[in-house]
Amino acid sequence: MPGGRLTSEDRRQIAAGLADGLGYAEIGRRLGRPASTVMREVTRNGGPDGYGATRAHEATRHRARRHKQAEPAAAPVPDGGGGRDPHTVQDLTESWAAVLVRQGVPRVAAGVMACLYVTDSGALTAADLVQRLRVSPASISNAVTFLEQQGLLRRERTPGVRRERYVIDDGIWVRTLLVTMQTNDALAAEAKRAAGILGAATPAGARFESSAGLLLMVNDSLRQGMEQWRRSLAESSDGG
Template sequence: MPGGRLTQQERQQIALGLADGLAYAEIARRLDRPTSTVTREVMRNGGPLGYRADLAHRATERRAHRRRQAAPRGSEAPPRAQGRDTEAMRAYEETLTTVFMQSGMPKMTSRVMVCLTLSDDGSLTASELVQRLRVSPASVSKAIAFLESQDLVRRERDEGRRERYVVDDDVWYQSMIASARAIAQIVEITRQGVGVVGPDTPAATRLENIARFLDFVSESTVRAAEQARDILYVKPDTTAE
């Protein structure tokens, strides 16, 4: 299987595949590349509707040039934990970022979420995020604000009184519960609409069906989240062999 950066010819094939309505997996198969490579390439260069092979190729060259220029200034990202493949980690970070973006999360927010998730402690300060991602403090602050609004991160103070942003198992549980509460609110408002549009009307039936469906989803979400937290969570093994 070929490795390394995509060539301009491969990018042209991706553009043709998108124009023909092919799935990412099929385009990847024709290129003999991982599906994640094609997905990441398209999502970071305009998406399936805005992808242009020539623009994507020039953008990649500009990013590579900026990285080469930045290296002598000592702004390299901190070294990875011993034993991890740096290139494999970088590729996985990009893939996970792409998945978060496809779920509706903004790009910078996705990058911050991935950085927190893949840190062994599950927590970083604002300055550490700025250093690792090579972005401005304002970009990190905006991303954190979004993640907090979704209950996906929480703030803590360390021994030095520095503020840290934390992502752990319980954060995802809290986010699911918050999502269930939001759905429950939709259920309540939807049922109020039945009286407004008048009972025994097609609109009332539609609203009631929506309410029943979302009510079931909300209750199932809470039940599944609570069961998962109690049964499935695995704590890191800190015992030395």
């Protein structure tokens, strides 16, 4: 039933929808379930290209048996404010992490980012993350190292406190976009060089010339968008 656990028939409909090229929102609409539920189901069971209804159903049953044998999971950890329902926040965290996984972020690293992003403070310790994600401290350490290398979080140590905290802020997307723009500029420059070598009038040269134009156009749009975002923040700050 909608809102309960997925049935084998639900999973057959999900598999059929994926085969027909439907998006998560449309599959969810047909099942009477949120798109996030469908996305998590598919992400946990092979992704869009590897999802199989029977295999997903058996894998879910196996995980359920394993969880029953393990120690009971900790209750969702509240963020300490806002009157939020911890279970709703946990569902949001899982959905956000699933989106990041789809973008290529490793699973635990995606979970770390999601946990940090949904907290008002934007900061958690390793122990906090272990409790929320139910993974080992080593997994958290590896995920934090990966995210730090990507410029997606930073370490922070409070004077007099032994534990360091991992911090995420609004600037992560600016830094990510800047890296993207630098990559696009490098690709565009190389594409223009290739077009000059191959000859812009040739099919191969024209292909490179067109690629360079697209990359530079994307970068112009990103610069304009970032500038507009900065102006909007400044205006909001002045108005406050």
